[in-house]
Amino acid sequence: MSDEGRIDGYARALFEVARAEGTLDEVEDELFRFARTYESNESLRETLTDEMVPAAMRQAVVEDLLGKATPTTVQLVSMVVGSGRGRDLPAIIDSLVQRASASKNLEVAEVRSAVPLTDDQQDRLKAALTNATGKQVNLKVVVDRSVLGGIVATVGDTVIDGSVRTRVDQLKSRL
Amino acid sequence: MKLVNAILIAAAEEPHRDDNGQIVTHHWLLPEESEIIYGTAASLIIFALLYKFAGPPIRKGLAARTERIQAELDASAAAVSDADTEAAEIRQAKGNIDEERERLLAAADEEAAALLTDGRARLEVELAELEARAAADLEAAAGRSGDELRSEMIRVAGASLEEVVADTLDDATQQELIESFISRVGAST
Numbered sequence: 026m027s028d029e030g031r032i033d034g035y036a037r038a039l040f041e042v043a044r045a046e047g048t049l050d051e052v053e054d055e056l057f058r059f060a061r062t063y064e065s066n067e068s069l070r071e072t073l074t075d076e077m078v079p080a081a082m083r084q085a086v087v088e089d090l091l092g093k094a095t096p097t098t099v100q101l102v103s104m105v106v107g108s109g110r111g112r113d114l115p116a117i118i119d120s121l122v123q124r125a126s127a128s129k130n131l132e133v134a135e136v137r138s139a140v141p142l143t144d145d146q147q148d149r150l151k152a153a154l155t156n157a158t159g160k161q162v163n164l165k166v167v168v169d170r171s172v173l174g175g176i177v178a179t180v181g182d183t184v185i186d187g188s189v190r191t192r193v194d195q196l197k198s199r200l
Numbered sequence: 201m202k203l204v205n206a207i208l209i210a211a212a213e214e215p216h217r218d219d220n221g222q223i224v225t226h227h228w229l230l231p232e233e234s235e236i237i238y239g240t241a242a243s244l245i246i247f248a249l250l251y252k253f254a255g256p257p258i259r260k261g262l263a264a265r266t267e268r269i270q271a272e273l274d275a276s277a278a279a280v281s282d283a284d285t286e287a288a289e290i291r292q293a294k295g296n297i298d299e300e301r302e303r304l305l306a307a308a309d310e311e312a313a314a315l316l317t318d319g320r321a322r323l324e325v326e327l328a329e330l331e332a333r334a335a336a337d338l339e340a341a342a343g344r345s346g347d348e349l350r351s352e353m354i355r356v357a358g359a360s361l362e363e364v365v366a367d368t369l370d371d372a373t374q375q376e377l378i379e380s381f382i383s384r385v386g387a388s389t
Contacts (some may be wrong), residue, residue, distance in 0.1 A: 140374045146382065153386030173362070174369040175377040178385070187381035193365055199357040 032113050036120035039101045043125075046097045054165075055098040059091065060118040061167045073111035080107045100167045126163040134162035137169040137188070154180055180188045 042050040063069055069090075073083050084103040091099045105114055126133045134154050136142070142150065151164045158180050174189035215223045225232060231239075369377075 030215070055211065086356075101317065138378065139369070140371070142378065146378060150382050153382050157385045157388045161275075173366055174374055176381045178381075183387055185381075189365060189369065189378070193362055196361060197354070200354045200357055 028113070031110075032116045032120055035105060035110065035117045036124055039105075039117065039121050040124045040128075042101060043121075044128075048095050048097050049125055052098045052101065053086050053122055055091070055094045056102070056118045057122050057165050059094075059098070059169075060115040061169075063129055064115050065169075070111075073106050073114070076109065080109070082188060083107065083111065096122055112167070122163070122165065129163070130161060131163035132158070132160040132180055134158075134164050134178055134180045136164060136166045136179075137172050138166060139168070139172045139174050139189075141168050142166050150176070150178075154178060154185075157185070158183060192197075 034088070039052075039056075040049070041166045043049045046052070068140070072078060072086055075083075083106045083112065087103045087106050088099055091102060099184075105117060110117070122133055134151070136150065147164055147166060151162055154162045154164070160173075160180065162180060172188045172190050173193065175187040175192075177188045216226050218224045
């Protein structure tokens with residue numbers, strides 16, 4: 026089985042478990058946040074993908090990190106990490122989020138902002154993105170300090186970049 | 201014969217005696233006549249014997265000594281002659297050595313001069329090469345330094361730019377940027 030097929034298989038399994046548990050929305054949201062944390066934290070990645078670290082210890086790390094998350098989320102991540110697929114965790118979760126959104130006829134809109142967005146801002150941004158793309162979106166907000174300021178929104182293949190980071194990079198390239 | 205007679209007469213002469221009957225000399229210094237006669241006769245006999253028996257070996261020994269001294273004198277003269285000859289040879293050899301030394305010194309001087317000339321020429325070539333290489337290195341270093349300086353300035357300017365921008369982005373500005381983005385996206389279709 027190819028990596029893509031295996032990732033898709035894991036995503037489908039996680040999706041079915043979360044849906045069966047009736048906690049798909051919460052689990053999807055928590056997994057998405059965990060995936061972004063995993064991507065931005067090198068030591069966490071190294072710990073969860075180090076095969077020299079016993080699986081039980083890696084699962085204990087997951088349980089510590091996701092202590093306040095729903096039990097389903099903790100169990101799913103723990104299962105993926107324990108099976109030695111920690112390296113594929115972000116791809117599996119992204120695939121799960123895509124699958125969950127598709128099941129609700131939504132398009133995933135990943136929004137990166139330097140500061141957290143209020144609920145009102147998220148609602149208005151969701152409406153704005155729906156208006157701009159013509160698709161109902163499943164908004165996923167990621168607080169990313171590297172953005173510096175503004176927002177970068179990715180809906181499918183469309184990237185709407187209003188970040189200060191991009192402007193600073195453009196200025197640097199002109200230098 | 202007269203001598204013998206005189207000796208016999210003297211022997212027959214009565215010795216002098218003192219008042220006590222002891223035999224004494226007739227003079228406190230001079231010997232008795234008989235003593236003179238016997239002594240002289242004995243001396244003559246001794247001399248005669250010496251002349252007869254010891255004379256020839258003594259003369260022979262003296263002749264041998266003279267001959268030996270002459271031989272030694274001749275040997276010394278020959279040694280002096282040999283020494284003179286050797287000295288002459290040494291002087292000649294010394295002259296040859298001096299000539300050889302002069303020749304060697306001249307050859308060494310010539311070789312040294314050639315080496316010096318060759319060394320100077322090679323040194324000049326190497327010096328020219330070093331100067332050319334140093335000039336090229338300096339030029340390259342200057343170019344590299346310029347490039348490095350430019351890169352460093354850009355890097356510092358970029359980092360400074362990022363820091364300045366990050367410092368100016370307070371909460372109000374962040375919110376303004378977010379609201380601006382939402383408005384801009386909402387307005388687009």
